[in-house]
Amino acid sequence: MMSCFVTGTDTGVGKTLSSCALLHALAEYHARVVGMKPVASGAEADGQGGWANEDSLALRAASTLRVDPAWDNPVLLPDPVSPHIAAQRANVRVTLAPILAAYGELRRQADAIVVEGAGGWQVPLSPDLRISDLAMALQLPVVLVVGLRLGCINHALLTADAIRASGLPLAGWIASRIDPGMREPEANMAYLRQHMGAPLLADIAWQARPDARTVSVQLPREWQ
Numbered sequence: 001m002m003s004c005f006v007t008g009t010d011t012g013v014g015k016t017l018s019s020c021a022l023l024h025a026l027a028e029y030h031a032r033v034v035g036m037k038p039v040a041s042g043a044e045a046d047g048q049g050g051w052a053n054e055d056s057l058a059l060r061a062a063s064t065l066r067v068d069p070a071w072d073n074p075v076l077l078p079d080p081v082s083p084h085i086a087a088q089r090a091n092v093r094v095t096l097a098p099i100l101a102a103y104g105e106l107r108r109q110a111d112a113i114v115v116e117g118a119g120g121w122q123v124p125l126s127p128d129l130r131i132s133d134l135a136m137a138l139q140l141p142v143v144l145v146v147g148l149r150l151g152c153i154n155h156a157l158l159t160a161d162a163i164r165a166s167g168l169p170l171a172g173w174i175a176s177r178i179d180p181g182m183r184e185p186e187a188n189m190a191y192l193r194q195h196m197g198a199p200l201l202a203d204i205a206w207q208a209r210p211d212a213r214t215v216s217v218q219l220p221r222e223w224q
């Protein structure tokens, strides 16, 4: 069983795209791969009379194992805002226990699990719970997605330091070239490669229509 936790330098930086690319790469080595979005804020009609989060739908499409939505997305909040606010508006208190139970269920069924956080590393899920607490409770190696744009070096280094300070291993990072107009992208990449202190698992080009299947991922040896 292998499993990792995907966080990012911010919201909207390519975590879902990267998580889907990781799932496709893992499917080359493992039969039953599944994505998990433990806490999702933002729900839309799923076309079958229910509601679903768009990240969950993307992760499901990239997974080879189909599971009950209660296991791959135990907390679904309607409003597309910070999870602690979405939860407050929905009169929900996000706690670790049901998320850990859902993850335990996935562990029983899957050979590989990719858990996508929400926003960045310190995003609140409740007044006293953050995404980083969830990653620590799950005790997973972390993959940091860096959305390449002006300002990302600072966000990437701060986040990498915070992950390491939490005691969790930073298994690697993924660059997603989200800004086609970014100046000096290669010089930014060169600095990040040198200072992240973890391997670059994928360098995702800017794509007009992002497709996780076209992304080449270098999985750590122990995940293969």
Ligand SMILES: Nc1ncnc2c1ncn2[C@@H]1O[C@H](COP(=O)(O)OP(=O)(O)OP(=O)(O)O)[C@@H](O)[C@H]1O
Binding pocket: 008, 010, 011, 012, 013, 014, 015, 016, 017, 018, 055, 117, 118, 119, 120, 176, 177, 178, 204, 205, 206, 207, 208, 210
């Ligand atoms: N390499 C890329 N090229 C072009 N567009 C990209 C790239 N990476 C991400 N995007 C686009 O940027 C947007 C945000 O990406 P994505 O949904 O993966 O972010 P996220 O980090 O998962 O955000 P959230 O915090 O909401 O989960 C999406 O529309 C996605 O298609």
Ligand SMILES: C[C@H](N)[C@H](N)CCCCCC(=O)O
Binding pocket: 011, 040, 041, 042, 079, 080, 081, 082, 083, 118, 119, 120, 123
């Ligand atoms: C709704 C959005 N797509 C994400 N799922 C949540 C992003 C929370 C960001 C909170 C913050 O850092 O200010």
Ligand SMILES: [Mg+2]
Binding pocket: 015, 016, 017, 055, 116
């Ligand atoms: Mg996402």
